[in-house]
Amino acid sequence: MEISLVDIGGNEIVRGKWPGSCQVLVLLQAAYKSKPGFQCKLMCGDVQLQPRMRLADLDRGIVTLVWAREDPPKRKVLRAAFAAITAHGSVVTWGDPQCGGDSSSVSDQIQEGVVQVVSNERAFAAVKADGSVVTWGDPAYGGIGSSISAEQLKEGVVQVVSNKFAFAAIKAAGSVVTWGPARGGDSSVISDKLEEGVVQADGSVATWGDAVFGGDSSAISDGLRGGVCQVVSNESAFAAIKADGSVVTWGDPTRGGNSSSISDKLHDSVVQVVSNSFAFAAIKADGSVATWGGPTRGGNSTSISGKIQQGVVEVVSNDFAFAAIKVDGSVATWGDASWGGNSYSVSEKLRKDVVQVVASARAFAAIKANGSVVTWGDPARGGNSFSVSDMLQEGVVQVVGNDFAFAAIKADGSAVTWGARHCGGVCSAVSDQLQEGVVQVVSNERAFAALKADGSVVTWGDPERGGDSSCVS
CATH class of the missing domain: 2.130.10.30 (Regulator of chromosome condensation 1/beta-lactamase-inhibitor protein II)
Structure with missing residues (x-):
């Protein structure tokens, strides 16, 4: 059958003929070839196509490509604190005060207009709608009191990115401003390359920071x-x-x-x-x-x-370790055996119907098509979910990991947790608040925060790392 891949503007990206017995995977491969390095999803009308679907089952010959510039999902750099953006653009923080959990020193600057918050290991940077940036947390990591000239961050910033130690702000004119320690915060050696044209239309790359680390x-x-x-x-x-x-x-x-x-x-x-x-x-x-x-x-x-x-x-x-999901729904694993590289103990359950795999630092959790969850890896960090296995047999729609534990959201709005007790694997203190209405869960290294349908937030895990939000409740 003849199929056209078009972008959301209607521009044709790829046209070709494939047997109806082929799977949608062939279309994904054609899409990736046309734009390497980008993520995408395929839509046929209002239906998102999955790799294992047959082409013969499509009800039309035009498939829409939706490109996303986001990188593959990775656990956040954030370690010991949380920052929540409210509906009116203010920011609420909690967790380790030295790592950004206490933002009182800049509270007047983050009462409104915040559109993005970025973190490294011990600090935060908030981008506001007027293009200015506000920082707080450990000064040695780019937080409040860092050496960056305040003038450079007063306007024109469109994006901030971070590594573990430092920040870089991309400005509307295409220039880059960096701050934090030498491992990325000092870009003076290539400052001439960052004065304009970032992201550069010619696809060139400029690097700075610790030479040994790239x-x-x-x-x-x-x-x-x-x-x-x-x-x-x-x-x-x-x-x-x-x-x-x-x-x-x-x-x-x-x-x-x-x-x-x-x-x-x-x-x-x-x-x-x-x-x-x-x-x-x-x-x-x-x-x-x-x-x-x-x-x-x-x-x-x-x-x-x-x-x-x-x-x-x-x-x-x-x-x-790594885990690969295949078009037939099976999973192959490799790497450190004790950290999930060896999945032999659950191999029968990973032979088919896996639709998503999520990681903690040392374990994996696979969601299957029937809503059940399979886990393997370090049992102390979520690789063993036996204690809650009866609640993971069906209805799971999302799983989130921190470094030590997992949390699963079910179709009924409840949440189930397992892994290291002190780091969010046990949520007994707030279990009554997680029985319904949970729509999203986020994590840092040792804690979780659940956003509920009524806009409230429930937290659990290491109390010193954001698991206790009573100070801003």
């Missing part, structure tokens, strides 16, 4: 002069996907900064790269996966290579 890309600078459409990082290395589907890497060679051992697999056709703390995994247009980096932490996937040669549609990572 701040110095001079060794592969030729590969970054143009055509880059996405950059992915782990704790100390980077991987850039180019428009031709090739990948360029730099940074700590033991953590994936050197990919020469599989360079032949990264020359073309890469559509997505996912990282954990020590390694990278690249999904190619044919559904195969190539891996590199720390060999015992997911960089070496030879033990399951036969399972990831085709049909992979998504890869998810925790700190030291």
